[in-house]
Amino acid sequence: MTRFVFSLSTLVFISSGLPEALAATEPYDAFLQKHCISCHGPDKEKGDLRIDKLSRDFKLGADTHHWAEMIEQVNSGEMPPKKEKQPTQEEIAEFVTSLDAHIKQGRAARMAARPAVALYRLSRKEYQNTVYDLLGVRYDPAKPGELNEDTLWHGFERIGSELSLSPSHVDRYYRAAELVLDRAFTAASAEARKVHKTAADIRYNGGKEQQVALDRFGIKRPLRYLMFPGNTQNALSPNWFGKTGPEHSGLYKLRIQASGIRPLGGQTAHLSIGKRTGEETVDGLIEFDITATEDKPQVYEFEVFLEMPATLDFCVVATDVVDRRQGAAFRNALSSRGGYIFTHSSETTLLNPNAPQMFDDKGNGLFSTVLLDWIEWEGPLVSDSEKARRKDVVPPDDATPEVVAAHLQRFAERAWRRPVKTEELAEYLKSYADERAAGEKMADAYRVALQGVLTSRHFIYIVEGDTVAREQLTDSELATRLSYLLWSSMPDSGLFAAAKSGALKGDALAKEVDRMLADGKTSRFIDDFARQWLQLNRVGMFPPDKKLYPAYDAWLEESMRSEPVEFFREMYAKNLPLDSFIDSDWTIANARLCEFYGLPEPKSGAFQRVSLKPENRRGGLLTMGAVLGLTSDGTRHRPVHRGVWLSEVVLGKPPPPPPANVPAIEPPTPQSAKATLRQKIEAHRADANCAACHAKIDPLGLAWDNYDAIGQWRTHEKVPAGVGADPLINPAGTMPDGRAFKDATEFKRLLLEDRDEVALAFIEHLSTYALRRALSFDDQDDLKLIQAEAKKQGYRIKDTIRAVALSDLIRKR
Incomplete structure (x- = not known):
C-alpha cells in the first residue's frame, strides 16, 4: 500500500479538546472517528492514549509528540492494527493533507512567538577552553572547590535550560577569574629548567658502589630502576630533584625512558603517574601501557600541568598478581639494604638467591614490571602563542584614560565574542578609576576591570539575541555558535574578522567552516561530543563486583571510556561513513583493551587501529566494553537498559518512562530452576502495562545478551543460584517492524538497512x-x-x- 510521507513537523496536532463523540469538522476528524476513536476514546483507552483528550491548539503545540507518533504509525501501516478495517489510500492522503495546513500555521505562529533573547551558560569544559584561548591560561574548573558540576540532560552538558546559576556558583566564578588573571599576569616569572636523572641516580644514589660490582662481573649494561604492582615512588621526591626540581606551578614536559616485563598470560606493564588514593587505585594525571621490551626501551613523553606544591607518585597497578604476599615480600627485599642490583633479567648473577623470585627459570617475569632507565622534567613551559594572547592586554603604566578604555574595549570584544560599545564598559572603567584614585598601581587597578569583564554574563553566557525580534543570528552570534560547535571555545581572530566584515555567507561561510574543520581544535569537539552523545559519563557508575569480574580494573575502565572517543576520532580523520558506528572490521584499542578483547598485542601501548576478524565478535560502537558496561550494573547485564540506550542514542527515539510501581525482577533462589534474564523479562512482559513498550525496547537489548556486564563474550549465562546448569543464551529476536534476527551480527545488519x-x-x-x-x-x-x-x-x-x-x-x- 502506498504511504504518504510528510515531515513530522507537518504532522503536529494541537487542539483544545473534543467532545466524547468526535465532530467531523475537518477531514482528519472523520478519519479519527472512523479508524481510531473506538480504541483510543472514552469507551477504550489502549496504550494510555485518548484522542478526544488531546489538545488541538495548534499555536500552543502541547500534544505535538502524541499526534506526530500517531501519524507516523498510520503512515507506516502500523495503525490501525491489521485485524481492524484498513483505510484506503485516498483516506490516508486526505487525513495527512488536511492536517498539513493546520500544522504549518501552528508552527509559524510558535516560531514568531519565540523569546527575543537567549542565554546559554558555558559548560565547565567550554569555560576551560575559552580562558585558554583568550589568555593562554590553563585552568581546571572540575577540580574540587572550583566551578559547580554541569547538569546533564540525556548525557549532554551544554543544554541552556539545564545550566542555571546559583549564588554559590557566582562566587566561584569570581574566584576563578582571580585565579585566571593571577596565572596570566603573575608578578614572578619562573625560568624553565630541565632536570635529568638516571636510574642509578634514583635507585642507587649515583650507583658508584654498584658499578664496582658490575665491573667485577664484566657487565656493561646500565643500572635500572624496577617498579612492580603496588610499588609507589614519589615522582617529585627531593631525593631525586633537590632544589633543582619543579618549584613553580605551570606546564611541565615529562620524558621517561622505560621498558616492561609482561608475565606469560599476564597484563602488559602499566604505569600511572598521579596521586595514590588507595591500595589499588590512583587518581592518574598520566596513564600508559609499556609494551617496549627490555632490549628496546622506549622514550615516553607527556605534558602535564602541575600546581605547586604538588604530590605526584609513580605507581604500577595490575590485577594479575596472584600472590600479593609474595609481591610484597619481593618489594621489601628490593628496598632493603643489599637488595637487587638490576640491569637485565638475563644477568642472573645479580639476583639475590635468598629473596623471593622475580623471574622463573627461563627468565620469564612473574609480575608486570616497569624498568625505568631515566626520567626528565622540564618546565614550567610557556609557548609563544600563549604569550601572544596576553600581549597588549594590560595598557602601559603611563596610559591615558582613553588608551585604557581602548585596551579594555579590545579585550572585551574578544571575551564577549562580539562588537562592544564603549558605554557598555563604563562601570568597569569607573572601578579602574576608583582604584587608581585610591593609589593602586596601573596593573592592579586594571585587573579590577578585567575581572569585571570575565565575570560578566556576556563572558559566562553565550548571548544570542537582543530586544529586536528577528529570525536569524547576527554574524557575530553565528561565529560564536560555530566555534562552540566545532572547537568548544571562542572564535579565533580569523573567524572574528570574517564576522566583522559580514563574510559569513555563501561560499565564504563554507570556506570558513572548512578551515575550522581542518583546525586541530576540532579535537575538542571530538572529545566533547562523542562523550556526551554516547553518555560515557555513565561508564563506571556501577563499579563491577571484583569477585564476579576480577579482570576489571581502573585502567581497563579508563581504556573502555576512551575507545569510543578514539574510534570517533579515526572516523573523523578518515571521513568514514556513519555505517562504521554500527559495524566495522576494525577498532581503536590500546594494549589493555587488546588483552581484554583477546586481540593481537599492538606494536605500542597507545591507542591505534586494530583489525578485527568475525571470531573476535567486535566491531562498531555497540560491541565496545564502554557501551555494554554503561548499560549494566555492577553484577549483571541489563537488556532493557541496553535497549533504552540504543533506542535513544542510535535511533533517536527515547522511550517513555516506565509506569510507577512496576515490580522488580525477582533474584534467583536456591530452589528455583536456573533461568536467563531474558526468560525473566519475558515473564515480566506479561503485565499489560509493560507489554507495549517492552515489545519495542527488549529486542534492541536482548540482541547483546552474549556480552556480560563488562562486555565479555559468553555463550551461557552465569546464574549464581538455582537448580541445574547455567542456561544457554538466546540473543534472537524480532525488530518492532517484524524483521527477525538470530544474533547481534544479524541485528547490526538490520540496523545498516x-x-x-x-x-x-x-x-x-x-x-x-x-x-x-x-x-x-x-x-x-x-x-x-x-x-x-x-x-x-x-x-x-x-x-x-x-x-x-x-x-x-x-x-x-
Whole structure:
C-alpha cells in the first residue's frame, strides 16, 4: 500500500479538546472517528492514549509528540492494527493533507512567538577552553572547590535550560577569574629548567658502589630502576630533584625512558603517574601501557600541568598478581639494604638467591614490571602563542584614560565574542578609576576591570539575541555558535574578522567552516561530543563486583571510556561513513583493551587501529566494553537498559518512562530452576502495562545478551543460584517492524538497512549539541534538509558535521 510521507513537523496536532463523540469538522476528524476513536476514546483507552483528550491548539503545540507518533504509525501501516478495517489510500492522503495546513500555521505562529533573547551558560569544559584561548591560561574548573558540576540532560552538558546559576556558583566564578588573571599576569616569572636523572641516580644514589660490582662481573649494561604492582615512588621526591626540581606551578614536559616485563598470560606493564588514593587505585594525571621490551626501551613523553606544591607518585597497578604476599615480600627485599642490583633479567648473577623470585627459570617475569632507565622534567613551559594572547592586554603604566578604555574595549570584544560599545564598559572603567584614585598601581587597578569583564554574563553566557525580534543570528552570534560547535571555545581572530566584515555567507561561510574543520581544535569537539552523545559519563557508575569480574580494573575502565572517543576520532580523520558506528572490521584499542578483547598485542601501548576478524565478535560502537558496561550494573547485564540506550542514542527515539510501581525482577533462589534474564523479562512482559513498550525496547537489548556486564563474550549465562546448569543464551529476536534476527551480527545488519533512520538520529543529536537545546517537531523540516545533504556525500562523518554547520537551522535563533 502506498504511504504518504510528510515531515513530522507537518504532522503536529494541537487542539483544545473534543467532545466524547468526535465532530467531523475537518477531514482528519472523520478519519479519527472512523479508524481510531473506538480504541483510543472514552469507551477504550489502549496504550494510555485518548484522542478526544488531546489538545488541538495548534499555536500552543502541547500534544505535538502524541499526534506526530500517531501519524507516523498510520503512515507506516502500523495503525490501525491489521485485524481492524484498513483505510484506503485516498483516506490516508486526505487525513495527512488536511492536517498539513493546520500544522504549518501552528508552527509559524510558535516560531514568531519565540523569546527575543537567549542565554546559554558555558559548560565547565567550554569555560576551560575559552580562558585558554583568550589568555593562554590553563585552568581546571572540575577540580574540587572550583566551578559547580554541569547538569546533564540525556548525557549532554551544554543544554541552556539545564545550566542555571546559583549564588554559590557566582562566587566561584569570581574566584576563578582571580585565579585566571593571577596565572596570566603573575608578578614572578619562573625560568624553565630541565632536570635529568638516571636510574642509578634514583635507585642507587649515583650507583658508584654498584658499578664496582658490575665491573667485577664484566657487565656493561646500565643500572635500572624496577617498579612492580603496588610499588609507589614519589615522582617529585627531593631525593631525586633537590632544589633543582619543579618549584613553580605551570606546564611541565615529562620524558621517561622505560621498558616492561609482561608475565606469560599476564597484563602488559602499566604505569600511572598521579596521586595514590588507595591500595589499588590512583587518581592518574598520566596513564600508559609499556609494551617496549627490555632490549628496546622506549622514550615516553607527556605534558602535564602541575600546581605547586604538588604530590605526584609513580605507581604500577595490575590485577594479575596472584600472590600479593609474595609481591610484597619481593618489594621489601628490593628496598632493603643489599637488595637487587638490576640491569637485565638475563644477568642472573645479580639476583639475590635468598629473596623471593622475580623471574622463573627461563627468565620469564612473574609480575608486570616497569624498568625505568631515566626520567626528565622540564618546565614550567610557556609557548609563544600563549604569550601572544596576553600581549597588549594590560595598557602601559603611563596610559591615558582613553588608551585604557581602548585596551579594555579590545579585550572585551574578544571575551564577549562580539562588537562592544564603549558605554557598555563604563562601570568597569569607573572601578579602574576608583582604584587608581585610591593609589593602586596601573596593573592592579586594571585587573579590577578585567575581572569585571570575565565575570560578566556576556563572558559566562553565550548571548544570542537582543530586544529586536528577528529570525536569524547576527554574524557575530553565528561565529560564536560555530566555534562552540566545532572547537568548544571562542572564535579565533580569523573567524572574528570574517564576522566583522559580514563574510559569513555563501561560499565564504563554507570556506570558513572548512578551515575550522581542518583546525586541530576540532579535537575538542571530538572529545566533547562523542562523550556526551554516547553518555560515557555513565561508564563506571556501577563499579563491577571484583569477585564476579576480577579482570576489571581502573585502567581497563579508563581504556573502555576512551575507545569510543578514539574510534570517533579515526572516523573523523578518515571521513568514514556513519555505517562504521554500527559495524566495522576494525577498532581503536590500546594494549589493555587488546588483552581484554583477546586481540593481537599492538606494536605500542597507545591507542591505534586494530583489525578485527568475525571470531573476535567486535566491531562498531555497540560491541565496545564502554557501551555494554554503561548499560549494566555492577553484577549483571541489563537488556532493557541496553535497549533504552540504543533506542535513544542510535535511533533517536527515547522511550517513555516506565509506569510507577512496576515490580522488580525477582533474584534467583536456591530452589528455583536456573533461568536467563531474558526468560525473566519475558515473564515480566506479561503485565499489560509493560507489554507495549517492552515489545519495542527488549529486542534492541536482548540482541547483546552474549556480552556480560563488562562486555565479555559468553555463550551461557552465569546464574549464581538455582537448580541445574547455567542456561544457554538466546540473543534472537524480532525488530518492532517484524524483521527477525538470530544474533547481534544479524541485528547490526538490520540496523545498516535502516541507515537513513540512524543518520537522521545522529544529525538530531549533533544539532542538539550545536543549538544547546532540545529539538522539537518544528525543527524536523530543517533536519530533513541536513539529512538530504549528508546523504549526497554518503553520510560521511566530516561531511555530515559540515552539513549541520552550514544548515539554515544553525543560523536560526
